Amino acid sequence: MKGRTLRGSISFLSAGLALLLSGCSNLDILNPKGSVGLAERDLIATSVWAMLIVVVPVIALTLLFAWRYRASNKSAEYRPKWVHSTGIEIAVWTIPTLIILFLAVLTWKSTHELDPYRPLESQVKPINVEVVALDWKWLFIYPDLGIASVNQLAIPVGTPVNFLITSDTVMNSFFIPQLGGQIYAMAGMQTRLHLIADEAGDYAGTSANFSGKGFSDMKFRTLAKSPEEFNAWVAKVRASSDTLSMDRYHAVSEPSEKDPVRYFSTVDPKLFHNIIARYNNGNVMDNMKDANCGPKG
Template identity: 85%
Template sequence: MKEKTLRGAMSSVAIGLVTLLSGCSNLDLLNPKGSVGVAERDLIATSTWAMLIVVIPVIALTLLFAWRYRASNKSAEYRPNWSHSTGIEIAVWTIPTLIILFLGVLTWKSTHELDPYRPLESAVKPINVEVVALDWKWLFIYPDLGIASVNQLAIPVGTPVNFNITSDSVMNSFFIPQLGGQIYAMAGMQTKLHLIADEAGDYAGESANFSGKGFSDMKFRAIAASPADFNAWVAKVRASSDSLDMNRYNVVSQPGEKAPVTYFSSVDPKLFHNIIARYNNGNVMDLKDDSNCKAKG
């Protein structure tokens, strides 16, 4: 009961913050559409108010002392030899200590609950998506469906999404603000992220790590659709005449700015694995149309 009350209070706080920031043009982070994003927004609000418990009294007391003990106030008590107050000592040590303990417990609890590697609990079977950060575009591979897309991610509403993320270029960061979570994409490595969309919508996705001149246009759209609309999107992708094998990937992965949305009706099932494996032993490997990789000289 207490937890529900706290969540309700934090939601009210978050809504208040959104209202205060209504003049801003981008409120995606404070307007989440998934349970992970909601938890992260409430965490930001809780942490902010906990710290304001110290900040606001300090500012208020600073102004009060400056006014009360101004030179023209002859009624203020003058005690030049004053050196100790037990009440003040208790206040300045106890309150910050309790706040630090509260934030420590909050951090410990939320760190485990919002672990990006932790699968989301749901009765709905999750969908798997492999994400590859390129210069300067995003490649999304659906291994279970055998399709892929560039700069457009579609997911069914209410379905957990298991992201496996890597990079075939410099380090990048995968971020969908309204769904929550942000995690790095690194060449030769694989990171994980678990998200869910609770409402249908067209959400902004972006690169959150500077990666060169095309960084500002390295954006994509995350479309959360009903199961029927998602199946229609899958059918649309499968109608494409383009397929993504090793040789086609070598073309797609070339640096390019403002890349258009592209669909691939079939994908080499080993592509994601080969993208990661090509950086083994510190050598960048050429991806060929067969299973063998040849190291560059």
């Protein structure tokens, strides 16, 4: 019963936040369609509830004190020599300490559970997607299928997706709000992200890191499809007459804005590796630990 009450409170708070933030462009984060996104939304709601335990009483007491000790209230007790209250001291130290401890445990637990490098547990074989951030578009390579697309990502519903992410330009941030958290795409480096879509749909994807004049249109669509529909999409891509060799890639990677969706029926199998290696004298930096930017998850 207690667990259901907590989940109900979290859902209620999320709905309230959605209403209050109805004018915000990233409202999708409060309407998750995957287990990772759902866990992140619940974490946000839980953190807000914890902080409101301090914020709401402080606001209420501020208004109460202003009313209680207003100049016109002659009945308020005047104690100019009052200097100490054991009860107040206990309250102002104990309550914040307990909240900090709660948030510390929550942070430790959620940091490990929601580590973007941590593979998702599933009986379904994951699909691998290599992501390259360009100026100002996204290139998605399916190494196991030998196909690629620009500004459109298709994934099967209920299937974990293992993303390998890099950039062939300035730093970007790969973000699908309804499926889960963002992670940086950096030239010469390979970061990782694991997501899953639990419901079929057409979800927005974007860069969450400013990257120049074409940044505002650096968007893509994520198509979460049934296995049959996904296979049909793969067949559609393979029917394309366009291919993505290293020479063709140089033309595709040229800066451009508002790029339409494009399909490539074949891809150089070493393309993703070569994009990273060109910045590292032929070596591939596998994660942020290699660049002294933090530990590997």
